[in-house]
Amino acid sequence: MQLVSGGALRKYVRIAEISFTNRVVYLADHFASSIFLILILFIFSQLWKTVLGPSGEIAGLDSTAMLWYMLFTETIALSIPRAHYLVSEEVKSGDVAYKLIRPYSYILYYFAAYCGEFAVRAATNLSVGAAFAYLTMGPLTVNWGKFGWVLLGFALATSINFLVCFCVALLAFWLEETRPYFWILNKMTFIFGGLLVPVEAYPEGLRRISYLLPLRYSFSAPARLVVDFDYSLLWQMLAGQLVWTVLLAALAAVMFRKGVRRVHVHGG
Amino acid sequence: MAVIDVNGLSKVFRAKTKEPGLRGSVRALLRPTYTELGAVKGISFAVEAGELLAFIGRNGAGKSTTIKMLTGILNPTAGTAQVLGLVPWESRRQLAYTIGSVFGQKSQLWYHLPALDSFRLLGSIYEIPHRDLAKRLDAVVELFELAEFIKTPVRKLSLGQRMRCEIAASILHRPQVIFLDEPTIGLDVVAKLKIRELIKRLNEEENTTIFLTSHDAGDIEQLCKRVIVINHGEIILDTSTSYLRHNYLTTRIVNVKFAEPCPGLRLSNAEILKHTEKGVKFRINTRSTSIEDVLGELFAQADTADISVEEPAMEEVIRDIYRRPAGEGEQDAVS
Ligand SMILES: Nc1ncnc2c1ncn2[C@@H]1O[C@H](COP(=O)(O)OP(=O)(O)OP(=O)(O)O)[C@@H](O)[C@H]1O
Numbered sequence: 001m002q003l004v005s006g007g008a009l010r011k012y013v014r015i016a017e018i019s020f021t022n023r024v025v026y027l028a029d030h031f032a033s034s035i036f037l038i039l040i041l042f043i044f045s046q047l048w049k050t051v052l053g054p055s056g057e058i059a060g061l062d063s064t065a066m067l068w069y070m071l072f073t074e075t076i077a078l079s080i081p082r083a084h085y086l087v088s089e090e091v092k093s094g095d096v097a098y099k100l101i102r103p104y105s106y107i108l109y110y111f112a113a114y115c116g117e118f119a120v121r122a123a124t125n126l127s128v129g130a131a132f133a134y135l136t137m138g139p140l141t142v143n144w145g146k147f148g149w150v151l152l153g154f155a156l157a158t159s160i161n162f163l164v165c166f167c168v169a170l171l172a173f174w175l176e177e178t179r180p181y182f183w184i185l186n187k188m189t190f191i192f193g194g195l196l197v198p199v200e201a202y203p204e205g206l207r208r209i210s211y212l213l214p215l216r217y218s219f220s221a222p223a224r225l226v227v228d229f230d231y232s233l234l235w236q237m238l239a240g241q242l243v244w245t246v247l248l249a250a251l252a253a254v255m256f257r258k259g260v261r262r263v264h265v266h267g268g
Numbered sequence: 269m270a271v272i273d274v275n276g277l278s279k280v281f282r283a284k285t286k287e288p289g290l291r292g293s294v295r296a297l298l299r300p301t302y303t304e305l306g307a308v309k310g311i312s313f314a315v316e317a318g319e320l321l322a323f324i325g326r327n328g329a330g331k332s333t334t335i336k337m338l339t340g341i342l343n344p345t346a347g348t349a350q351v352l353g354l355v356p357w358e359s360r361r362q363l364a365y366t367i368g369s370v371f372g373q374k375s376q377l378w379y380h381l382p383a384l385d386s387f388r389l390l391g392s393i394y395e396i397p398h399r400d401l402a403k404r405l406d407a408v409v410e411l412f413e414l415a416e417f418i419k420t421p422v423r424k425l426s427l428g429q430r431m432r433c434e435i436a437a438s439i440l441h442r443p444q445v446i447f448l449d450e451p452t453i454g455l456d457v458v459a460k461l462k463i464r465e466l467i468k469r470l471n472e473e474e475n476t477t478i479f480l481t482s483h484d485a486g487d488i489e490q491l492c493k494r495v496i497v498i499n500h501g502e503i504i505l506d507t508s509t510s511y512l513r514h515n516y517l518t519t520r521i522v523n524v525k526f527a528e529p530c531p532g533l534r535l536s537n538a539e540i541l542k543h544t545e546k547g548v549k550f551r552i553n554t555r556s557t558s559i560e561d562v563l564g565e566l567f568a569q570a571d572t573a574d575i576s577v578e579e580p581a582m583e584e585v586i587r588d589i590y591r592r593p594a595g596e597g598e599q600d601a602v603s
């Protein structure tokens with residue numbers, strides 16, 4: 001990977017923009033997929049009401065907070081663009097080499113495209129989901145003074161999720177089929193990302209593992225910060241996010257460089 | 269200085285071989301064996317600024333492989349090449365700002381968006397200043413006559429319209445050299461003519477050096493001043509199109525209309541294809557026989573009303589070149 005100069009940055013902003021516009025074409029589809037979000041939110045609103053009652057808590061969250069927590073984790077999970085399948089295809093077919101003769105960084109190109117698409121998906125999921133959560137469980141009390149930190153957390157979470165998917169997609173340099181690995185990633189996200197329940201509520205062993213993986217920092221932690229802001233969690237999250245961003249970016253760069261060398265030698 | 273300079277460029281592909289069946293699969297996994305395939309074998313040539321050159325050859329001859337090496341998509345196995353003073357596979361991204369490339373099936377347009385959106389994006393990607401881009405877009409839209417469908421999503425364009433947009437997309441940044449891999453493949457006659465016309469204008473009006481591959485004799489005949497023929501990875505001919513036309517395929521077909529039937533006609537150095545009451549059609553090889561001698565022989569025996577000599581079509585010329593064994597063409601090659 002190469003560093004980006006200020007002037008060159010504009011192209012990535014434009015890529016994000018066009019990817020955003022490209023997705024707006026499918027806005028109706030995105031609203032349709034939000035129906036799935038409503039469905040799970042509905043089921044869990046019933047579940048938390050029954051299990052927790054008016055005063056019960058899980059890891060310090062009452063039933064309303066639990067539902068809003070899930071809205072945010074699921075919004076992140078359901079809004080992850082499908083672009084990595086494209087990366088996989090390009091890598092497998094060797095088309096990636098054709099992209100490398102354009103004056104942009106392949107990784108940043110896809111990161112920009114990812115951000116643009118994520119924004120559209122997240123906006124639809126969040127608006128539909130929030131309306132539903134509001135109607136069934138009532139409003140969420142947000143600590144607006146700390147909202148900047150929360151946004152930073154979400155931004156870093158997005159980079160981590162991108163890098164994780166990108167690295168899995170790059171496996172296509174060496175493997176015939178990457179879908180099984182995406183499937184595994186999906187299941188791991190469900191558990192170690194704490195999609196339903198904050199990982200703090202997990203039994204000791206599971207919690208330990210989730211603390212060692214990036215997924216906690218890109219799903220559970222930022223979602224929890226919105227519903228229950230806490231400085232110690234914030235610092236923990238930011239530290240974890242920064243470490244993982246650096247590690248994953250380095251991993252992606254190394255995998256990419258090694259893989260691309262093969263393509264340059266063996267062709268597509 | 270030459271804009272493209274190629275010296276002994278070679279590419280050997282190594283492919284895993286696998287025998288059929290499960291046993292073959294297991295063996296391939298445990299002890300892989302490889303076969304080597306020389307796709308390009310030590311080719312050399314130079315292209316000057318402003319040339320319009322056709323790089324032709326049969327399927328699998330090594331055309332695309334050569335273009336891929338010259339654009340930096342593939343690393344060569346041996347040899348050197350410079351495009352605009354840069355080694356393509358070492359300075360891909362730097363070179364990208366000064367060359368353009370179109371690969372028949374690989375689109376650089378966003379499928380669901382109008383071409384105009386892609387053009388604007390490419391403007392940013394190639395870091396073209398805003399005001400320049402607007403002017404450039406106007407010029408390109410006019411040159412390629414895109415106005416009618418530039419706001420239509422690319423997926424709804426015909427192949428010919430899409431190809432026009434592809435080429436337009438590849439020249440926004442005013443490349444000095446453009447590589448076109450089979451730009452007319454799959455197009456109908458009218459669309460082909462259109463593409464040829466604008467490639468020609470691009471070459472003439474912007475003095476862009478054009479390096480194109482094609483299977484279509486028409487592309488070569490109507491477009492290119494120079495042609496390089498590659499066969500089994502070796503250059504078998506590098507010459508001007510007019511030389512090719514006039515000197516390469518040396519058979520001529522002569523059509524003669526008789527004033528009166530001439531049943532006993534004998535021509536010693538011609539192959540008679542058809543002989544009727546009305547006339548005769550024969551083939552001569554100008555390398556061994558002069559047309560005048562044969563015609564003299566004809567006039568001595570027959571009373572002729574009309575004579576026409578057919579030049580072979582470029583397509584036939586090319587077919588003839590391919591048919592020759594490798595190496596034979598080289599004696600004829602003149603640059
Ligand atoms: N990535 C690759 N791995 C192995 N062999 C390859 C690879 N790419 C091309 N080849 C082989 O190299 C030879 C030249 O291929 P190339 O694509 O350059 O031909 P071409 O002249 O462009 O043909 P066409 O007219 O069909 O496009 C062919 O025999 C092809 O099978």
Ligand SMILES: [Mg+2]
Pocket residue numbers: 331332333449
């Ligand atoms: Mg080809």
